[in-house]
Amino acid sequence: MSRLAVAPSQDSTVARTIRFPAALREKIAADAERCGRSFDGQVIALLRRHFGEDVDIAPNPAEILALATASLADIPAAELRSLTRRLQEPES
Secondary structure, three states, X not given: OOOOOOOOOOOOOOOOOOOOOHHHHHHHHHHHHHHOOOHHHHHHXXXXXXXXXXXXXXXXXXXXXXXXXXXXXXXXXXXXXXXXXXXXXXXX
């Protein structure tokens, strides 16, 4: 019996952490400096050039807020208040 591979939706954005070996990181950093870009900017430029797609390292702020709101959706109000209290109280 064969298994069919299911491709992920093209519309979804998946955040990933990329760890580069030190030597590769140094090469990318040197190339970034030569091009007048940040390290992250250089990684994005390389990915865009190679894959020809719009890539980014992190979702835009509206997407981050939507994800944060959705992650709290199923939490009862009493628990939600205790979880978000530090977000609303000024630091001493």
